[in-house]
Amino acid sequence: MRNGILIFCCWISTFCAFAQTTTGKYVAFLACPIVRDSKAMPCWLAEKDGTTYYLGQQGSSASAFYPPQLKHQVLVEGFIQDPQKTSCGGIVIDPIVISVMPELDVACTTLLPAEDGLEPPAPVPFPKYEPFSDDTKEFQILYDFDSDYLTLHKTRIAGEAVRVAKIQQPARIEIHAYRGKSKLSDGTILEEKLAMVHRRAEKMFDVFVGLDISKEKIKVIEHEKALGGKGEGDYLNRKLVIKLYK
């Protein structure tokens, strides 16, 4: 059981680091993202209360970091290890989890030109995809705030859960869907929409049934109460857990 979760956590290296890190200063805030061009890759920043932070750089759908989007605010949750450490002109937040807020904010439009000396670090290597062990009993998928989108990384976990379920032939499969709260550094609490619980659950149910797992075996449990809201680790509550029972 434990094992399954651990394997998941290390599925994507940033999350792995995040789950185990307690060092550094936790920051969480909502802001307009800023994109800065550079000779290498464009980098993504955000400014909050006069301080500019470095979030990450442009990559591809296989990258561990998915950058923010202009026209949307970004929710940033992460740790500052060293306020002197900067990239592209912003204080590095690492590990970091970001969410693109779904509603439009047309005020978020800042695109800065490249400037000498302001470059992103070498790209973080793509996460490695080790298959889950065939006796894994529990799979976890984490979501962006107010999102049910299964990115490439998340569909891989879903695909693995189905693969393993087909091997184990469990008597029962439980899909637990949750939603979370996020406490910002200024004390504000953001709460995910109630509808997310159902949407996350329904999407995963459709994946299982679409991949020929019998409907009758699947039990969907929607946990409506928003969890977390304490700061560090809040991102872990925007989740879905798949449990296989003999």
Place this chain on the structure above:
Amino acid sequence: MLVSSLAFLLSISEKKDLSWIEPSSDQVLPELITYPNSYGKLEILNADGPVQLKNHPFFEPIGSNGRACVSCHQPSNAMSVSVENLQKRWEETHGKDPVFAAVDGSNNPKLPQELKSSHSLLLNRGLFRIGLSWPPKPDNGVPVKPEFTIEVVSDPTGANSDPDFGLKGKEPSISVYRRPRVVGNMKYVMSPDPRFNIKTGTLAVTDPETGLVVGMNMMADSRHYTQKAQAIDAYHGHLQGHTFLTPSEQKQIVDFENQLYLAQSHDPWGSPLVENGKPEGLGAKAMKEGKVHVLANNNRDPIFHWFKTWENPETMSKDLTKEQKEFRQSVARGNDIFMFRPFWINDVTHINSIGLANPLRRTCSTCHNGQMTAQDIAPGWVDLGTTNYPNWTENRIFNQKTDLPVFKCTCSPSADPHPYLGRVVYTTDPGRALISGKCKDIGSIVMQQFRGLAARAPYFANGSAKNLMEVVDYYDRRFNMKLADQEKKDLVNFLSSL
């Protein structure tokens, strides 16, 4: 005697000219045939050998309105149909050719059909009316509850306000106007992606008959999963067939489509583009032999392979003139721009919105990423902006009037909004959203293959770009690319050689 030999002579001359194939023609489409166009020549390759048109369901008027599939998918126009050819046809037949049939070959079937103005969208922009039921009735039969409502803001054709088939009609449907798409090189178009659709994060759709994953790159809105389903729908719709396509007709149609390859083959001076197998991405033979489903937006094995021999006049055939050599160099530069010249891609649903950043500094080939066709290898619906205000192609500097209907889509507060336009979107064609019912899909159009472009102007699903330069100009404006005049010409020459 005289009459019959005249008929014989006529039939010979008819046999020679395959530039407009009429339904029920007694001709043979040879294994390899070339057709002239303003950029050179197009080549059609029937890999299974010559095709007898007589009694072939793609070429016979098997419905009720005298049309055949070929009426709108002409080999001379790369299996689409060009405005030039349609206008010529109108003059020759005084508008009587079945391609102009009221049902969808006119702006609105209830307009007086003898008037040219009633067919203006077809004659000016090459557009056929596509009537789609609203709410949607998808191929897999799973009902869709739309996340948005549609109001008609402007209805220049009257079709969307019609009391019978308009949006509030007895059988509610929405009329959008679209170009026919190339029927050929289908192994690329139909090639499936992995089990999950990377753009939606949901399972890819499967063919209900075989259970196999389908590619979802056919039609501007991906509404049909298989060529068979598409053919059946075309039979009832475009051909107004009242009975059914027999299984053997279905098979004949799909088999014909699957053995047909096409590409531009000759330059504007009449010389073949491909010599000694180089450049390896050009010509119909390369289409036949190419591998399918190769993600090629990279410098290992690019979309149309390499144009190395064309980069330098020294490595070109001695027989070519200076002009021809310059043309080839320009094509090679155009390919480089297409592959490697970065610009900011912004506010494009299903590209910027899938974790790739908005804006994203990348290239044409980011979206047009599939080898040999430049279609997206993932399901290719993308809101480039062609149909949605304010980036739509209908912008004229001084007025915002459009020949196309304009719809106002209002999304429910509980739906995910369109990522860059929010919950109220003005559009001339909601595209994929007409099938998925999703607010975020409004204006997403499935990109089509780049092959045979020279033979089938105008471009974009809404026929808004009269020529390839207008396509390039749209991108220059849309993404503020700041292309120099020479770069634009290079891109046009490149596109014209595909």
